[in-house]
Amino acid sequence: MRLVMEKRTETPISLMLISPLIAVALTMISAAIMFALLGKDPGAALYTYFLDPLSDSWGLQEVAVKATPLVLIAVGLAACYRAKVWNIGAEGQFLFGAMAGGYVAIITHGSTQGPWLLPVMLLVGAMAGACFALIPALLRTRFGANEILTSLMLVYVAELLLDYLVRGPWRDPAGFNMPNSVVFEPEATLPLLMAGGRLNIGTPIMIAVVLGFMLLMGRTLKGFEIRLVGEAPRAARFAGFSEARLIITVFMISGALAGLAGVLEAAGTIKQLQPGLSPGYGFTAIIVAFLGRLNPIGCLFAGIFIAITFIGGENAQIMLRLPLDATRVLQGLLLFFVLACDSLLLYRFRLIRGAAA
Amino acid sequence: MTLFEAIILTIITASTPLLIAAIGELVVERAGVLNLGVEGMMIIGAAAGIAAAITTGSSTLGVLVAVLAGMALSLVFAALVLGLAANQVAAGLALAILGLGLSGVIGAPFVGVQRAGIGKIEVPLLSDIPFIGSVLFHQDPFVYASIALVVAVWWFLTKSRAGLVLRAVGENHAAAHALGYPVRRIRLLAILFGGGCAGLAGAYMSLVLTPFWSSGMTAGRGWIALAIVVFASWLPFRAMVGAYLFGALTILQLHAQSAGVPLPSQFLAALPYLITILVLVLIMRARRGGAAGPASLGVPFVPDR
């Protein structure tokens, strides 16, 4: 007697909706066990993690602020991964965009600025991210160099470049020689949307991007091309789609989105350039992309959920004295259960009697 | 001891953890599974290893526990990607985070505790030969283990029947399954081997290199090991070249700074990464068309009967 997995021909909608809920429920159960083992009240811990971040306007705004860069990057990565192009360097593209957009703010600091400044910064950031992503793309198309390695190595290069720039040429002259750039002028920072929180225009931009990508992936030829190259490369070649051009396209798209996220963070939440600009957004976004099943609206929900776990983790440290490592374990468990439950969507499990064929 | 000799010795110690983790992951990827969780398995090996060594007082036990910890975490990974055919990239990342979190929990009571590192093995007589003696015959056991692993994996993959089957599974799991080979069991064994190697590499860091526990002490070496596997085009001796190249570049940039080379330290620190890319590109050009990985790498396997 054995347990056999069979691929489903079609997935019932009910399962598609229930599966993530089951995963979340399983995560909460195992998290509750973990909290109990650590000596904390499981109910209070679960509330602190998942519900407290949503309990008031300030909390909701913070979730939006935390989720925005994650979702932006994840949407671009999802397009890449659909085409089986493994861009692991979104973190580097994020930093590069932040540097480029931040540079615009730095060189115009103290002189005339206007409403044109912010759109220019965002555009420059996105373009810079796209250009930085072009490097692993070209190395792959021209030389066949595996993009996992090249994009990953470039992350370290981008980090070191940022470090060099803020310690040297871009250092704030009035900053006691600390490694920060000048604090951006108000016109170079993102306007807030409402009082009582940090919600800024980054979030509507992110939502627009999500909607745009839903259209792109679902209804345009390009979106079809992306999916086809990933799922059936030979068919794609017969259809006349150039794999090399597509690789460059998706890399540049995801690089642009990562760069945009970078300049939005630099201009929105931090308002200057400094090392440690990113708490690993580029890597967390990979997880968000997969949790969101590589489609834009899924990325949105996954990004929001992951943002809640990060914020919940901070709250847990403050209010319950739970260590940060507990949050990491919880996030790992969440991913584990979502992946496990997703198998239910794609496969049916059956018990079969008799020996293997 | 000349400066050259000293540098060689330092390069060997810096490269060994990278090599051990990379050779394990190489076997896993040759079997067709992409495990991005190497960093998590490495650091949990480091934490479990030193925790066990301090608690029991035995280094050997520490190493054993580290290997088992790496294997245990990789077993979870195997359950996901083999048992449930989950997406391998996401599963690997999940394990990386899980491993990082668990390592912090395991290591927390041991922060600041001192422990003597595992010493070097001295081969009598031979180790007295100048230069070659200290480089080849006076190393800690992990260095010898890493070389032995590389040779063993090379022999296994190229000369043994089991290795041939594993490679077949990695290239075309459907065909291998049709021929009657137990695809998932082979992959399971490969994943466990990879996890054990990663745990061993972690133990090296916390028991030999810097014998104490500090949060996040692997500092991304697991990711570098992944890059080395790619760099090596999935060939064992190339992995050795890759690990030593990267280790050498890292050490040389430190030496350059110490000697007063007037380049920004960030630029020198970026050299290992830039040169790795450059060398990979040169290799790919020289081979004209390059080698992709095992054809079934990253594709979930579901037996159809």
Add this chain to the structure above:
Amino acid sequence: MNITRRHLMAGSAGLAGAALAGQQAEAQSRLNVGVVLIGPVGDFGWSHMHDQGRRRMAEVLGDRVNATTVESVAPPDFDRVVTQLVRTGHRLIFTTSFSYFAPTQRLAPQHPGVFFENATGPTTLPNMAIYNARFYEGRYIQGVIAARKSRSKTIGYVATFPVPEVISAINTVMRGAWSVDPSMKVRVVWVNAWSNPAREADAARALIDQGCDVLCSHTDGPAPLQLAEQRGIFGFGQASDMTRFAPRAHLTSSVNNWGDYYADRAKAVLDGTWRATDTWGGLGSGMFRMAPFTNMTPEEVSEATRIRDAIAAGTLHPFEGPITRQDGTVVIPAGRRLTDDEIRAQNYFYQGIDVAMP
């Protein structure tokens, strides 16, 4: 009468203090104190030591404080963490990194009833104090000892990042060394990380292989010292007493003591006497001390002790003129002394240090 800015600040601080004292006249039962860390508690380094400070404060004040730590807070998350600390009733918040200085400066005016303390920051606000320890005093002593112990006349320095704190530390080590032997040299390796033990060990190896036989380290971990022990040379510990890591190599350590400062500040809030101070505590203040001198001859010990006491008493000042840059320009002549702000911003090496300014 000239109303200077200082008068205005003092006046407004006084007014604010009076207003707050009025608030605090209501029973101050328990003070919630938050400590925001840039790294993990388990890094056995900078963040670990601040967490130890929190523990000591809790020890000293017992039930009167309720202390919370939040670890590995990256700059984008900082605003949220602090706001949450304020929302959950924390009235005294320590932000333990210069990366937090600008955002603390931005947040402090938004929460006038909360007291902020930023470590290693350069300026204060009415409700933001700054604090640091004069680690350079320990460096001077280390330089003197190193010059006595070194046979190769070369000190190795495992440095982190080229920030003024590190540069002035290197300068001061050499100042101390030159007071014994003007021919002393230094080699520096930048590990470009605040905590990466394996790389620190590799940096130490590089320095030792190139001829250094006394190691100073700016990272707060024991890796370079362990290397020194392995290779049979000498080294200094940093942030905590590291004798146990290197019984034969250890000379002394600069041991952080944030806890008593934290306890004092918490007590000040409880008593209503908190003021926005600029505390840069040296050996005399107890904010750090030197670990017992080990592996030194009695003469070396008494010399080091004498110098330490002189520094603590203020009779010996490591930043007295003449100070000359590498390119020969004179910063200050003999008879003058660098001000605190000048020390904080020092980003040039002294003449005689053959290390390129990165």
